[in-house]
Amino acid sequence: MAFIDWSSKMSVGIEEIDIQHKKLIQIINEIHEMLKTNSFEEKLDSVFNKLIMYTIYHFRTEEAYMEMVNYTNLEDHKKQHEKFVNKLKRLKSRCYQGREGIVVELSSFLSGWMISHILHSDKDYTEAMKKSDQHEELKKSA
Numbered sequence: 001m002a003f004i005d006w007s008s009k010m011s012v013g014i015e016e017i018d019i020q021h022k023k024l025i026q027i028i029n030e031i032h033e034m035l036k037t038n039s040f041e042e043k044l045d046s047v048f049n050k051l052i053m054y055t056i057y058h059f060r061t062e063e064a065y066m067e068m069v070n071y072t073n074l075e076d077h078k079k080q081h082e083k084f085v086n087k088l089k090r091l092k093s094r095c096y097q098g099r100e101g102i103v104v105e106l107s108s109f110l111s112g113w114m115i116s117h118i119l120h121s122d123k124d125y126t127e128a129m130k131k132s133d134q135h136e137e138l139k140k141s142a
C-alpha cells in the first residue's frame, strides 16, 4: 500500500491539475519508499531534483490559470507556493548533515502540506476557475 493513496476527495474537478497532483503524490510516495527500503543514500539526490522540478512546473501551471481567471487570492496562493519551494531547497541544502533525518522530515512535511494545500487552496482557485467564462475553453483545450 502506498504512503498516500489518491482519493476522489482530492479531485479539484479539472483533469490536467488532478493528473499533476497525482504525479506529485507519486513522488512523495517514492520518497517514503526510500525510507522503507533504506535506499536514500543513492536515490535521494535524483528524487529531490525531480520533486523540485516537477513542483515548479506544477505551480507555474496553476499560477497561469489563476491569472487567466483573475483569481482574487492569487498573491496569497503564489506566496504559499514560493514558501514551499524555498522549504524544499533548504531541506535539500541540508542533505549533507544526514540523509535519513532529512528524508523523515521531508516525507512528513510533504504529505501534510500537499494534502492540506490541495484540499483547501487548490480547491478554492479551481472553484473560481469553474465559475469563470474561460472554463469551457479550458476543457476544450485539455
Ligand SMILES: [Fe+2]
Binding pocket: 062, 077, 081, 117, 121, 122
Ligand atoms: Fe497550489
Ligand SMILES: [Fe+2]
Binding pocket: 021, 058, 062, 118, 122
Ligand atoms: Fe496544486
